[in-house]
Amino acid sequence: MQSAEVGACWEANAENWTKFSRAGYDVYRDALNTPAFLDMLPSIAGLRGLDLGCGEGTNTRRLAECKARMTAIDIAPSFIRLAQEQEAEDPRGIRYMLGDGRDLPFADGEFDFVTAFMSLMDMPDQRRVLQQVFRVLRGGGFFQFSILHPCFVPPRRKTIRDEKGDCRAVELADYFDETDGRIETWLFSTIPSEEREGVAPFRVPRFHRTLSTWMTMIVASGFSLEEFREPMASEEAARLYPAVADTRVVPIFLHIRLRKPLSR
Ligand SMILES: C[S@@+](CC[C@H](N)C(=O)[O-])C[C@H]1O[C@@H](n2cnc3c(N)ncnc32)[C@H](O)[C@@H]1O
Structure with a gap:
């Protein structure tokens, strides 16, 4: 699957994704993933940062609140519009731009750090995206990203629950089947049933890769x-x-920080 098709899926998800995540239904993000990501992040005060695959911008705003000078990019025009509208209402000094991680519209060495919250496993050609991130970072800069844990969220995953509904184990399969935009359909699990009525599930193209x-x-x-x-x-x-x-x-997320050598 190519970026244009990926972008079209996310464009169709954008309005509802923004509505539900801003209403607090992206509980994994708000209660676990973003706090853990920020806990791992080095000090970014005063640094020039790029947030890649920023979506509606909530996490970018967190970074700006840590006093970083943020630029953010996403492939879906509606995400960028919705993020810009929020920025206009309540400014954090963030520059939002439409763009593709495969071809970042920035100069070499333009940023001190790059983040990508839960977006890299949704992008085709991650090898090239990593090269692009490397290029736009200055020597000594870092790239921190979160992804679905490749070992524990492979293409097939089933949660095994006890009689109380508590998770006791997870059944996994198809780990070695790397996918090229396989569409997964779902909604945030905590959305109440009355709010789900008539809402089309998100269609999320995934590019699963093994840990190796x-x-x-x-x-x-x-x-x-x-x-x-x-x-x-x-x-x-x-x-x-x-x-x-x-x-x-078992973990659902994997957080990684990479450093570009000073000499390059
Ligand atoms: C799971 S969402 C995460 C959004 C946001 N980072 C967050 O944590 O709320 C993945 C995002 O990656 C974006 N995306 C997917 N492919 C992209 C690409 N090639 N370039 C830029 N953004 C992309 C999608 O539009 C979507 O906003």
Whole structure:
């Protein structure tokens, strides 16, 4: 699948995704994934940052609140429009632009750091995206990204629950089947049934890679690996937000930080 088709899927998702995520239904993001990502992030105050695959911009705003000078890019025009509207209403100094991670419209070395929250596994040709990120970073700059954990969220995953509905185990299959835009259809699990009525599920093209493919791409890109984490919900988070309790059984997300050597 090519970027144009990926962009069309996300364009169709954008309005509802924004509505539901801003209403607090992206619980994995808000209760676990973004806090863990920010906890792992080095100080970014005063740095020039790029957020790749920014969606409706909530996470970009978090980075701007850490005093970074943010630019953000996404392939879906409606995400960029909705993010710009929020920026106009409540400015954080963020520059939002339409664009494709395969062909970043920026000069070499333009950024001190790049982030990608849950977007790289949704992009075709990740090898090229990594090269582009490497190019737009200055020497010594870093790239931090989160993805669906390739080992624990392969193309087939089934949560095994006990009689109380608690996750006890996870059944996994098709790990070695790398996918090229295989469409997954779903909605945030915490959306109440009355709000789901008549809402078409999101259609998300996935580009699953095995862990060894990810590591091979990273090594080939010239980055060095700096940090590698598998966030797990705390007991308190799991109690407050039961939807994320399954990350206490096996991880769902993988967080990686890469560093561009100073000399390049
Ligand atoms: C799962 S969403 C994550 C959005 C946001 N980062 C967040 O955490 O809320 C994945 C995003 O990647 C974007 N995306 C997919 N392919 C892209 C590409 N080739 N270039 C730029 N953005 C892309 C999608 O439009 C979508 O906004």
